Amino acid sequence: MMLGKVVGNVVSTAKLPILQGLKIMVVQPLDGERRPKGQTILAFDMVQAGVGDTVLVIDEGNSCRTILGDPQAPIRMLIVGIVDEIEQ
Numbered sequence: 001m002m003l004g005k006v007v008g009n010v011v012s013t014a015k016l017p018i019l020q021g022l023k024i025m026v027v028q029p030l031d032g033e034r035r036p037k038g039q040t041i042l043a044f045d046m047v048q049a050g051v052g053d054t055v056l057v058i059d060e061g062n063s064c065r066t067i068l069g070d071p072q073a074p075i076r077m078l079i080v081g082i083v084d085e086i087e088q
Contacts, residue, residue, distance in 0.1 A: 003030045003083070006053045010042060018073045025049060025079060027057055034086070043077035056081035 008026035015022075023045040031037040034054070041057070046067065049055050057079050058064055064078040065071050 001080075002057050002059055003034070004028055004041070004043075004055050004057050005030055005034075005036075006049050006051050006055055006079075007040060008051060016074065018068060018070050019044065019075070022046070023048075025055075027055065027077075027079070029057075030054070032088075041077055043079045044075060045079045047079055047082055049079050049082050054083040054086075055079045056083060 004027035006025050007028045010024035010026060012024055025043055025045050026040050027043050028040050029037045043057050057077055059077055061076045064075045065073045067078060067080065068075065
C-alpha cells in the first residue's frame with residue numbers, strides 16, 4: 001500500500017464492463033514526509049477521491065481483483081482510502 005496525492009483525473013469513454021463506474025485518477029506517490037516520490041501513476045478510485053486528496057493506494061493486482069470481486073479484472077492500482085490526518 002502507498003500514500004499518494006490525487007493530482008488529476010482521466011476521462012475514458014470506453015472501459016471494460018467490470019471497470020464501468022470507476023473513476024481513473026492520476027496519483028503522485030508520496031514519501032513518509034509527504035514529498036513527491038517518483039512518477040505519477042494511474043489508479044481506479046473506489047472511495048470518491050478528488051483532486052488534492054491524500055489517498056491510500058493498493059499496488060497489488062490480486063488484492064484489487066479481490067476487492068472488485070472479479071478474479072479476471074485487468075487492474076493493478078486501486079484507491080481504497082482518503083487520508084484525513086497523518087500523525088508521526
